[in-house]
Amino acid sequence: MTPEDVPAIEELLREVARREVMPRFHHIRATCKADGSLLTEADLAVHERLRTALADRYPAVGFLSEEMPADAQQARLDAGGPLWILDPLDGTSNFAAGIPFFGISLAYAEAGAVTAAFVLDPCRREFFHALAGGGAYCNHCRLAPPAAPAPFDQTLAMVDLKRLPPRLREALVAAPPYHSQRNFGACVLEWAWLAAGRGHLLLHGGQKLWDLAAGQLLLREAGGRCETLEGEEVFRPGLAPRSVVAALDGGHFERWRDWIRRRGREAREAG
Incomplete structure (x- = not known):
């Protein structure tokens, strides 16, 4: 994963959020999964859109998502090799309740470590990303600790x-x-x-x-x-x-x- 990949990933996440997440906000019902957590159409739509798009663009990279069965998730981990790790809609309970605090998270891992991170906040249109050794950014402005931290x-x-x-x-x-x-x-x-x-x-x-x-x-x-x-x-x-x-x-x-x-x-x- 290189800096040249970042614009394409950003556009992909923003497009999926525009088409699959925000039109459903305030207009959707949730069901319960086996573990008691909530699931909506938006979770599944984001999962499927990103699974397909990432496979087309990065065919050699595996794919693991929260919305896969546990045995399929473990099989992906056991297979080794580079891997996408996706949370298609974190904060589903907020989303279903009409609270504007939820996001899409995508990480790229290889050799047992995450080397690229992408998080989109659809409500505030904020795109966070980081590449290992390259700093972290919000809408391409670099993030850093404050010069004078609070007591x-x-x-x-x-x-x-x-x-x-x-x-x-x-x-x-x-x-x-x-x-x-x-x-x-x-x-x-x-x-x-x-x-x-x-x-x-x-x-x-x-x-x-x-x-x-x-x-x-x-x-x-x-x-x-x-x-x-x-x-x-x-x-x-x-x-x-x-x-x-x-x-x-x-x-x-x-x-x-x-x-x-x-x-x-x-x-x-x-x-």
Whole structure:
């Protein structure tokens, strides 16, 4: 994947959003999948349009999407080789409820690492992208950490409480180290917004491969840092959910990670 590929990917995502996503916004009903998550016609339409277009343009690259059966997803991972990882519509619950916070996420992975990331916010017409070693961009303006980060106790954190360990969740509710907390309901845009400096911290107890593949590269290429609650790399080419601890500013990240680790030690000592 090279910089010359970026304009074609951008136009493809924008065109699919114009034709398959936005005409259905406010005019669609959702059904429930086996895992309880929502599914709409838009999810399936984006999946199919991008699957076909990417296969035509990049026939040697495999394709894995949230809307594939789990056994087909695993088969794609087992096959090895370069791979597209797609979340055709992250934030489906927002989309179905008429909340304008959802996005399309596409990552390109090879040799066990994501080397290109593309996220489109159809409502704000924002296209985020990153190539490994080339920086991160929003509508082609380069992203970077702020020169003067906010004091840690004045930060805003994007936290998904429901998937966290109970003791950590209780500590965050009782005495959070940040000033304010949000959860917007679309992981791919939360990653992109963090990379763009819209918020300071992020914590999630379990994101799927397609939730984090593009976002973690966007954040790292914007100068941010991330790891799991266990201190591991966030991206791993597998289907098991991965926790996320992240921040755009390095100092914020270290204080955030250390606060979480202290809460973990205290929970273990308390039995």
